[in-house]
Amino acid sequence: MQTLVGTQKGQIYHLEINRPKSLNSMSSQLFQDFKAAVDIINKADDVRVVVLTGRGNHFCAGLDLKEAPLMFQFHEDMDQARKSIRIYDLLKDWQIAMTSLSRIKVPVIVGVQGYCLGGGVDLITSADIRYCSEDAKFSIKEIDLAMAPDIGTLQRLGLQNANTSLFRELAYTGRIFNAQEALKLGLVSKIVKNELLNEEIFKLAQLIATKSPIGCYTIKSILTREQNLDQHLDVMARTNMAMLFTNDVPIAITSSMTKTKAEYPKL
Numbered sequence: 001m002q003t004l005v006g007t008q009k010g011q012i013y014h015l016e017i018n019r020p021k022s023l024n025s026m027s028s029q030l031f032q033d034f035k036a037a038v039d040i041i042n043k044a045d046d047v048r049v050v051v052l053t054g055r056g057n058h059f060c061a062g063l064d065l066k067e068a069p070l071m072f073q074f075h076e077d078m079d080q081a082r083k084s085i086r087i088y089d090l091l092k093d094w095q096i097a098m099t100s101l102s103r104i105k106v107p108v109i110v111g112v113q114g115y116c117l118g119g120g121v122d123l124i125t126s127a128d129i130r131y132c133s134e135d136a137k138f139s140i141k142e143i144d145l146a147m148a149p150d151i152g153t154l155q156r157l158g159l160q161n162a163n164t165s166l167f168r169e170l171a172y173t174g175r176i177f178n179a180q181e182a183l184k185l186g187l188v189s190k191i192v193k194n195e196l197l198n199e200e201i202f203k204l205a206q207l208i209a210t211k212s213p214i215g216c217y218t219i220k221s222i223l224t225r226e227q228n229l230d231q232h233l234d235v236m237a238r239t240n241m242a243m244l245f246t247n248d249v250p251i252a253i254t255s256s257m258t259k260t261k262a263e264y265p266k267l
């Protein structure tokens with residue numbers, strides 16, 4: 001089954017995450033499918049706007065936690081440096097998938113309903129415009145996996161909000177926050193009634209599609225210069241190539257999947 005479905009409707013290209021049984025969690029295949037979709041979109045000269053949604057009741061429950069332990073399965077003879085290089089390569093690959101989304105030539109609009117957790121927040125920060133429904137629930141949830149967000153949230157949302165109490169509180173606690181707080185944070189620009197979300201984002205897409213493609217291209221290329229972003233993301237990947245080898249990660253994943261409290265060793 002395709003993890004990401006792409007359909008062109010006139011000048012609008014609709015990307016839909018298609019893993020509703022696992023609440024659209026992010027498998028390694030999904031990252032590859034994002035990169036492939038971006039290639040198709042960037043080659044199509046008749047696409048004016050991209051709309052990204054998630055099938056089912058939830059936009060995205062973050063990293064696929066059933067697949068995640070496979071990331072850490074290495075040949076028994078492999079030393080720590082070699083394992084770290086494998087993890088660095090994987091993180092860079094996933095960062096590139098997110099960055100490729102932010103560098104789609106035309107504006108990208110996301111509609112978020114239900115849960116948008118962890119990697120889901122990294123994902124939406126790569127879009128130009130984000131609307132959500134009243135029932136949306138967000139979390140910068142990586143801390144509950146004993147890790148720092150490493151594929152975009154800290155760089156695309158955190159650096160601009162680095163000294164705000166709200167962003168730091170959300171990053172340190174992983175607390176679920178609602179649509180109103182997401183609006184306050186600038187994570188979304190509009191909250192709409194659940195049943196109107198799709199209608200509203202496609203209406204916005206139709207409006208933008210009537211504007212000059214050159215004008216839109218120029219605005220996007222200036223706004224998406226993302227100064228020093230690549231360096232920031234690289235520092236993050238280089239940090240987590242070591243930090244992901246903590247014992248805290250397996251403790252956290254088990255606690256998350258079994259819905260029990262994690263007990264961590266002292267620093």
Ligand SMILES: CC/C=C\C=C\CC(=O)SCCNC(=O)CCNC(=O)[C@H](O)C(C)(C)COP(=O)(O)OP(=O)(O)OC[C@H]1O[C@@H](n2cnc3c(N)ncnc32)[C@H](O)[C@@H]1OP(=O)(O)O
Pocket residue numbers: 021022023025026061062063064065066067094115117118119120141142144145150151256
């Ligand atoms: C390495 C660096 C790159 C990226 C790192 C990203 C980090 C993150 O993304 S951190 C966030 C990780 N995600 C989570 O911690 C969420 C885990 N899920 C939940 O807590 C709950 O499912 C819920 C979202 C609160 C919803 O709860 P509920 O309504 O009770 O539904 P469930 O029965 O729990 O779930 C239904 C179904 O979906 C499967 N599922 C949910 N989330 C995930 C997931 N993240 N990965 C894989 N599968 C998931 C869940 O297991 C259920 O499937 P079953 O087949 O019925 O087991």
